[in-house]
Amino acid sequence: MSLLPTAELHLHIEGTLEPELILALAERNGIELPYANLEDLRAQYQFTDLQSFLNLYYENMAVLQTEQDFADMTRAYLRRAAAAGVRHAEVMMDPQAHLSRGITLETCVNGVASALATSEEQFGVSTELIAAFLRDEPAEEALAVLENLLAMDAPIIGIGLDSAEVGNPPRDFVALYERAHAAGLKCIAHAGEEGPPEYIREALDLLKVARIDHGIRCLEDENLVERLVEDQTPLTVCPLSNVRLRTVDTLTDHPLPQMLERGLNVSVNSDDPAYFGGYMDENFNQLQGTFAFDANQLAQLARNSVRSAFITDARRRELLAEIGAWQIESRGRLEVPTSADHRR
Numbered sequence: 001m002s003l004l005p006t007a008e009l010h011l012h013i014e015g016t017l018e019p020e021l022i023l024a025l026a027e028r029n030g031i032e033l034p035y036a037n038l039e040d041l042r043a044q045y046q047f048t049d050l051q052s053f054l055n056l057y058y059e060n061m062a063v064l065q066t067e068q069d070f071a072d073m074t075r076a077y078l079r080r081a082a083a084a085g086v087r088h089a090e091v092m093m094d095p096q097a098h099l100s101r102g103i104t105l106e107t108c109v110n111g112v113a114s115a116l117a118t119s120e121e122q123f124g125v126s127t128e129l130i131a132a133f134l135r136d137e138p139a140e141e142a143l144a145v146l147e148n149l150l151a152m153d154a155p156i157i158g159i160g161l162d163s164a165e166v167g168n169p170p171r172d173f174v175a176l177y178e179r180a181h182a183a184g185l186k187c188i189a190h191a192g193e194e195g196p197p198e199y200i201r202e203a204l205d206l207l208k209v210a211r212i213d214h215g216i217r218c219l220e221d222e223n224l225v226e227r228l229v230e231d232q233t234p235l236t237v238c239p240l241s242n243v244r245l246r247t248v249d250t251l252t253d254h255p256l257p258q259m260l261e262r263g264l265n266v267s268v269n270s271d272d273p274a275y276f277g278g279y280m281d282e283n284f285n286q287l288q289g290t291f292a293f294d295a296n297q298l299a300q301l302a303r304n305s306v307r308s309a310f311i312t313d314a315r316r317r318e319l320l321a322e323i324g325a326w327q328i329e330s331r332g333r334l335e336v337p338t339s340a341d342h343r344r
């Protein structure tokens with residue numbers, strides 16, 4: 001049984017920093033961590049909400065110091081993603097989280113970009129880079145960083161908006177998104193993860209985004225659901241993330257089946273796989289185990305990711321053909337795309 005070919009559209013590269021790599025980079029860079037060992041570090045991975053995760057996520061970034069560190073982290077993700085069936089990845093990074101630690105834009109951007117540049121030949125995964133801005137930091141700072149990214153001709157195709165959602169609405173970032181649109185960049189934003197449906201509306205109406213990251217709280221607003229279905233707005237859903245951050249109680253309670261049923265354009269993504277218990281294959285594995293999706297439903301989720309990706313029509317046709325072949329091969333004898341071989 002071959003792996004389900006998919007596009008990963010919602011992935012924070014800093015969220016792929018595995019505990020083992022954190023310790024290795026700390027050692028390489030002579031950084032003292034507040035954890036005695038791997039077990040001690042792993043014991044921190046219990047989250048009560050988004051903020052409790054973000055605290056650890058930002059803290060662990062201290063080990064990322066050089067271009068090589070960023071490139072090593074990115075290559076480790078690409079290798080793992082390829083083994084999970086990912087054929088195209090649109091990778092977000094958080095430049096402000098590094099600038100605030102005294103790491104230059106060149107170091108973090110060039111480090112990640114250098115690994116992405118050889119991804120297709122090395123791992124068979126085509127990639128794009130998206131700069132995400134921290135919504136819990138001043139909007140003026142985000143705009144200044146975007147100007148610097150543009151000035152250095154950073155190889156980004158778009159911008160995103162992430163970090164602590166509640167109390168930091170999309171309406172605060174209109175100038176940032178106007179600048180990004182004017183520069184010809186694609187625009188996406190996290191909305192409706194912990195925040196209300198109104199934030200999804202704002203992201204669409206004020207920031208004019210092409211995709212919504214998460215968006216699961218749209219279901220609380222029937223008019224919004226109808227609009228999202230009508231426009232086929234992509235929602236990049238992250239099931240294991242939602243469970244680990246307690247947005248839903250258990251995977252059984254996850255609204256993905258309901259969202260598919262309603263005709264929303266939903267895809268499956270891993271968000272911060274090193275923190276949330278799995279990469280793309282593990283997300284599909286657990287969905288399959290919980291909801292018993294058939295080959296048609298799994299293929300639909302994969303097709304949604306490909307039709308929502310920022311890729312050429314030729315690449316889209318190529319990936320849709322791969323999914324079609326997988327679907328034919330899988331019908332009638334469906335096993336889940338397995339992660340057993342690469343599980344930690």
Ligand SMILES: Nc1ncnc2[nH]cnc12
Pocket residue numbers: 012015050057162163164190193241271272
């Ligand atoms: N799930 C998430 N939500 C908001 N900001 C993030 N940054 C990294 N992961 C995030």
Ligand SMILES: [Zn+2]
Pocket residue numbers: 010011012162190213271
């Ligand atoms: Zn995210």
